[in-house]
Amino acid sequence: MQNLNKNNFLFNSVSSVKGVGLKLRKYLKNKKIEKIKDLLLDLPYEVTDRSKISDLNELEIGKIATVKVMVLKYNFPRIRNLPNKVICGDKDKKIDIVFFNSREGYIKKVLPIGKKIFISGKIGYYKKRYQITNPTYIELENNESKIAKIFPKYSLTEGITEKIYRKLVKQTLEKIQDDDDWHSQQFLKKNNFRGLKETLLNLHNAEKKINIQSNDYRRLAYDEIFSNLITLLSARRIVRIKKKKKKVHNNKFANIILKNFPFNLTKNQKKILKDLNDDIRSENRMFRLLQGDVGSGKTIVGLIVAANVIESNYQAAFMAPTEILSSQHYQLAKKLFSSTDIKIELLTSSIPHKNKKEIALKLANGEIDLIFGTHSLFQKKIKFLKLGFVVIDEQHKFGVKQRLDLAKKGGNNCDVLVMSATPIPRTMMLSFFGDMDISRLREKPKNRKDIITLIKPENKISELWPFLKKQISLDHQIFWVCPLIEQSNKLDYSSAKKKYDIIKKIFPGNVGLIHGNLDKSEKKIVLDKFLKKIIKILVSTTVIEVGIDFPSANTMIIENANKFGLSQLHQLRGRVGRGKNESTCVLLYKKNLSENAKKRLKILKSTNDGFLIADEDLKLRGHGDILGFQQSGIKNFKFADPIHHKDLFLLAEENIKNIDINNIKKFETLIKLYDRAEIINEIAN
Numbered sequence: 001m002q003n004l005n006k007n008n009f010l011f012n013s014v015s016s017v018k019g020v021g022l023k024l025r026k027y028l029k030n031k032k033i034e035k036i037k038d039l040l041l042d043l044p045y046e047v048t049d050r051s052k053i054s055d056l057n058e059l060e061i062g063k064i065a066t067v068k069v070m071v072l073k074y075n076f077p078r079i080r081n082l083p084n085k086v087i088c089g090d091k092d093k094k095i096d097i098v099f100f101n102s103r104e105g106y107i108k109k110v111l112p113i114g115k116k117i118f119i120s121g122k123i124g125y126y127k128k129r130y131q132i133t134n135p136t137y138i139e140l141e142n143n144e145s146k147i148a149k150i151f152p153k154y155s156l157t158e159g160i161t162e163k164i165y166r167k168l169v170k171q172t173l174e175k176i177q178d179d180d181d182w183h184s185q186q187f188l189k190k191n192n193f194r195g196l197k198e199t200l201l202n203l204h205n206a207e208k209k210i211n212i213q214s215n216d217y218r219r220l221a222y223d224e225i226f227s228n229l230i231t232l233l234s235a236r237r238i239v240r241i242k243k244k245k246k247k248v249h250n251n252k253f254a255n256i257i258l259k260n261f262p263f264n265l266t267k268n269q270k271k272i273l274k275d276l277n278d279d280i281r282s283e284n285r286m287f288r289l290l291q292g293d294v295g296s297g298k299t300i301v302g303l304i305v306a307a308n309v310i311e312s313n314y315q316a317a318f319m320a321p322t323e324i325l326s327s328q329h330y331q332l333a334k335k336l337f338s339s340t341d342i343k344i345e346l347l348t349s350s351i352p353h354k355n356k357k358e359i360a361l362k363l364a365n366g367e368i369d370l371i372f373g374t375h376s377l378f379q380k381k382i383k384f385l386k387l388g389f390v391v392i393d394e395q396h397k398f399g400v401k402q403r404l405d406l407a408k409k410g411g412n413n414c415d416v417l418v419m420s421a422t423p424i425p426r427t428m429m430l431s432f433f434g435d436m437d438i439s440r441l442r443e444k445p446k447n448r449k450d451i452i453t454l455i456k457p458e459n460k461i462s463e464l465w466p467f468l469k470k471q472i473s474l475d476h477q478i479f480w481v482c483p484l485i486e487q488s489n490k491l492d493y494s495s496a497k498k499k500y501d502i503i504k505k506i507f508p509g510n511v512g513l514i515h516g517n518l519d520k521s522e523k524k525i526v527l528d529k530f531l532k533k534i535i536k537i538l539v540s541t542t543v544i545e546v547g548i549d550f551p552s553a554n555t556m557i558i559e560n561a562n563k564f565g566l567s568q569l570h571q572l573r574g575r576v577g578r579g580k581n582e583s584t585c586v587l588l589y590k591k592n593l594s595e596n597a598k599k600r601l602k603i604l605k606s607t608n609d610g611f612l613i614a615d616e617d618l619k620l621r622g623h624g625d626i627l628g629f630q631q632s633g634i635k636n637f638k639f640a641d642p643i644h645h646k647d648l649f650l651l652a653e654e655n656i657k658n659i660d661i662n663n664i665k666k667f668e669t670l671i672k673l674y675d676r677a678e679i680i681n682e683i684a685n
Helices: 022-030 036-040 104-110 141-146 162-175 185-190 196-204 215-241 252-260 267-281 298-311 323-336 353-365 400-408 426-433 458-473 496-506 520-531 566-573 595-606 610-621 626-632 646-658 665-673 677-684
Strands: 046-049 064-075 084-090 093-099 116-126 129-133 137-140 150-153 287-292 315-319 344-347 370-373 387-393 415-420 437-441 452-457 477-481 511-514 537-540 553-558 584-589
Touching: 036 162, 064 093, 064 104, 084 104, 116 141, 137 141, 150 162, 162 196, 196 215, 215 426, 215 646, 215 665, 252 298, 252 323, 267 287, 267 298, 267 415, 267 437, 287 298, 298 315, 298 323, 298 387, 298 415, 315 323, 323 344, 323 370, 323 520, 344 353, 426 646, 452 458, 452 595, 458 477, 458 553, 458 584, 496 511, 496 537, 511 520, 553 566, 566 584, 566 595, 566 610, 584 595, 595 610
Parallel strands: 093 129, 287 415, 287 437, 315 370, 315 387, 344 370, 387 415, 452 584, 477 537, 477 553, 511 537, 553 584
Antiparallel strands: 046 150, 064 084, 064 116, 084 093, 116 129, 116 137
C-alpha cells in the first residue's frame, strides 16, 4: 500500500510546518503528534470566550478571565529564581501579574507603566490579592481588535504554549487541499456530512465546546469506524488467501476425553465443535473467536479440538493470561488425557530455568504434543516442531495485529481459536472482531443452576455470619472479594487485609488471603489449600476474577459492589455456581448509592445472562469505558462512541458490505489517516 494519497500534505512530518524546530518537534512528539494529520485530528477539548471583560471585584479563583487594568508598578526582585511581578489595578482593586522565567525588558515592553492593558489568564489568589501567573494573552487597550474573543483550548504538554499551538493548527488548516473525498457527494449529503477540509475547519474554529453529536464530529467518528472495518476485513482476506494443509482426524482422542469428562456436552457445544472441526479440516485457516458466558464450557471445547489436531500429527498450544489459570487448564487436561499417550507440559515464568530449557528442547523436537502456559509460550526462543493449533484464553484485549502475530508463530498451517468470557454486544462485534469468524456459546451445562443474587447494605454484614457457618458445615467454600489490598484513607473501600483479620477471628483456621502483591509461590500455596478444602473462606482482591474454577465454592461475597463495573461483577459472580450445589452471590453496598449504581446492582440481581448484562452495561457505562474494556485493554476509538454513535456503527457495517475488499484504493487516504495502513502492510508480509 504505497503512495496512499494525492494530498501528501496531511502525512508530512510536523517539522515541515513553519516554526517547528528540533525542540518544538520533540515536545510535539511527547504529545504523540508527529505528522500534520496528528495535529489536525487533535481537536480542542474546550472553547474559551474572552468577549466578556471582568471587573477585578467579580473574579472567580480557578477560572480563566480577561481583565482591563492599568499598569501601576514593577517589582523585579534581585534574588535569582524569584518571579517578576507587575502590580496592576482597576478603580480601587489591584491584581498581581506574575512572570516566571521572563526578562525585565520583555515585561516593560508588553506592560508599560501608566498604560491600560487587556490581560487574560487563570485567576489565582495569593496574600489576599488576585493574581494571574504567566498570562496567556496581553494586549494594549488600543489594540483590542487583535484579541481573539473566542479561541479553542487544546490539551498541551510541557514546552508548548497555547499561542504557539493554535498558530501551528491555523497554518495547517489553511493548507489543507480540497482534494477528492473518499465518500461520494451523494453519501455526504445523505448523512449531513461535509468534506474533510470544511469538517476540520469547523471543529477547530467552533464557537462552543465540541458536541460529539454535531455533524462534523460524526463525520470523523464514522470515518474512524469505517477505516477500522476495512482493516479488519483486509486482515480476514489476507488470512483466507494463505491456504493450509487439512487436518485429518477420526475423533480418536476426542472420544477418550469425552468419556473422562463428567458432564454431557450441550447442543450448543456440539454445534460449535462441529464448526471448529470443519475449520481444522478445511484448507482455510481457522481464525475464530469463541464467545461464551462464564461457566458455559469453552475450555472443554478447546481441549477436544486440540485433541483432534494432535491426532492429525500437529502440536497444540493453550495460552492463558495468568499462571493460576494456565495451571488449572493443565491439571484438567492431565485428568482428561490420562488414558492417552498424549504428552502434556506446562510452561510459565515460575518454572525453574533448567526445566524451562528441557521443555523448550522437547517442544522444538516434537516430544510435547500439548503445551499450556502464559505469554511465555510466544517468546522468540520458544520454537515448535509442528504447531498446528493455538488457543488463546481470555485474550479479547488483543488487537488485530497482535492476533495475527500469534497466528504467524505456527506458520501457514496453524489454526487459531481466541476464547473470551466477556460478552460483547452485537452492535460492536464486527467493529472489534471483523477479522474473525465468531461463535457464541450461550447454553450452560444442564447441571449448572442459576446463582441466587442478593443485595445487602454493609451495615447488616453481621447477618451473614450464621449463613456462612451453615455453608462451612455443609463442606461448601466461600469467596470474599474486596476492592483494595490495604486500607485507604482517601477511599471508603474495604481492604482485603483488614477483612481477612476480621473474618479469621470469627472462623479461626478456616481463612486464606490472596492478592496481587503476593509472590507466585505464596499464591499457589493459598490456592492449593483452598482447592484441597484445608481452608473454607478465601479473602481476595479481583485477582480471582478470570477463569478460576473451584467446584466446591458456592458462595461469593462482594464488598463495595457498587464500586465495580457490571461486567466485572458478573465475572466475579461466575467464580461460583460451577458445581452441583445451589450457589449464592451477596452484593454488599454502602449507603447513599448513586442512581447508576442502583441500576447496576438491580440488573445483576435480575439475570444471570452475560450477553444481556453486556447490553445493559453498554447503556450504563457510556463514553470512555465500554464494558470495562478500558481495564481489559481493548483500545477505545478516538472519536467514535458505541453508545452515542450506535447508528454510525450500524451504518458502517451496512456500507462495508458494498465495497470490494480486494480493491480498497479509493479508501487509501482514509486508512492512512487513522493509522490503519501500517497494520495492513505488516499483516500482508
